[in-house]
Amino acid sequence: MSRERLYLYDTTLRDGQQTQGVQFSTADKVQIAQALDRLGIDYIEGGWPGANPTDSAFFEAAPKTRAKMTAFGMTKRAGRSAENDDVLAAVMNAGTGTVCLVGKSHDYHVEAALGITLAENTENIRASIAHIVAQGREALFDAEHFFDGYKSNPEYALEACRAAFQAGARWVVLCDTNGGTLPDEIARIVSEVIAAGIPGDRLGIHTHNDTENAVAGTLAAVEAGARQVQGTLNGLGERCGNANLTSLIPTLLLKEPYASRFDTGVSHEALVGITRISRMLDDILNRVSLRQAPYVGASAFAHKAGLHASAILKNPDTYEHIEPELVGNERIIPMSNQAGQSNLRQRLGEAGLVVGKGDPALGRILERVKAREDAGYSYDSAQASFELLARDELGQLTEHFEVERYRVISERRRNAKGQIVVESEAVVTVQFRDGSKRTGYFKNEHPQDLHDDGPVNALWQALKADLGPFQSLIDEIKLRDFKVRITNGGTEAVTRVIIDFQDGQGRRWATVGVSPNIVDASFEALLDAIRWKLIRDLQP
Known part of the structure; x- marks a missing residue:
């Protein structure tokens, strides 16, 4: 059996940016695009030029990629020609060789949301795609709400898609915009679309995760014949997210029947970098990576029992x-x-x-x-x-220094402008093995790693302020996450603090501290982090 080509289309920079709380800078988008290109993605959807300054700036600064950089927009509006629609013009002016336009394929949305006739909408789709093709660009049509539209009025949903296909669209992308279509429905409908005359090698699939079925729905569409797969890194996207490419790509490369039936632009050598890319994205977003994420999560291959x-x-x-x-x-x-x-x-x-x-x-x-x-x-x-x-139990623990004492003070007051401020300062005295002592001091005038003006940050900064011969090793430690749990309630409550760290070599590690006092529990975890770092770097 000859192998078929599957094309991977990433929309992290556009659909992924619609995630609540996510806002990429232009530099962020360039970094992500370069990582996607190294991975082997076929299409990178960079955003909607003209819709916001960041997307417009990205297309001006977009890196040169092997992947096809794609500008996203919408079909022309009724009552004007494609050549004279300023919104469509902004998308074309981004200068990308590939353009993706979203248009309505659900009769209800055409009549209720756009307020135009079905015939007018069909003509808007045809004329817009034809305009892109006439300009020598590769055209994609995102059939918005396609599956809901097909279930409501299959004749019109197909009419909208045929209009794009016959106008020269390279890809007609069937979108489960609301994320409510289940995999068996997706498989059946994709098969019926192919039977109605649009070949599978011209069909794409775009799913959302509102029923936790985006990946399964995408695979069902591939089984039915669709040959372009759309999704986002880490499943970013509006509401519950899009199909997760960090799950889909390994599945397509490593699991049967896909591994023996299909080729993608991602090589097995490049696949080794997918965990790093996933975590890079979380670092850009300043959020904690999902430990249970398939393939790339920190717990994906953890064996506790x-x-x-x-x-x-x-x-x-x-x-x-x-x-x-x-x-x-x-x-x-x-x-x-x-x-x-x-x-x-x-x-x-x-x-x-x-x-x-x-x-x-x-x-x-x-x-x-x-x-x-x-x-x-x-x-x-x-x-x-x-x-x-x-190591302590085995007699293999080297203590490079001991903390003699620490003190931390927090003060809440009004400043000269009448604003309420909370300041913390900390002092930590350590003794080294040669008997010498050093004292570190910090006041939260310039908070750093924890992005926090509180006592824990003050202690961390004071602890690592002056560690003598070990200072160069300690300066590169960054705090990545801080978790607090109360393990008992009432007057005998015990606080457990777990902190994740990373150093300049990319190593990540976590430590735990426990105490009735949250500051003391945090200090124990902070101290363990430095002790572990020194042992790993200094002990043979």
């Missing part, structure tokens, strides 16, 4: 559907009170600590983990703190 870990050590495919390295991810054996010695030895090995099977230290470490978790600690996601605990 002792039985699972034991089997994984013998043969990873007992509990993994692919090798994590294929998508640039890694296997994790977390520690928790459910752990057995298989988990423990695997996790110790990953930290470079070789302990023989049956070593009494294994039992001591497990008992210590369980006792600490009874007290409120959680080592499931705080792997760095677990490693420090294990």
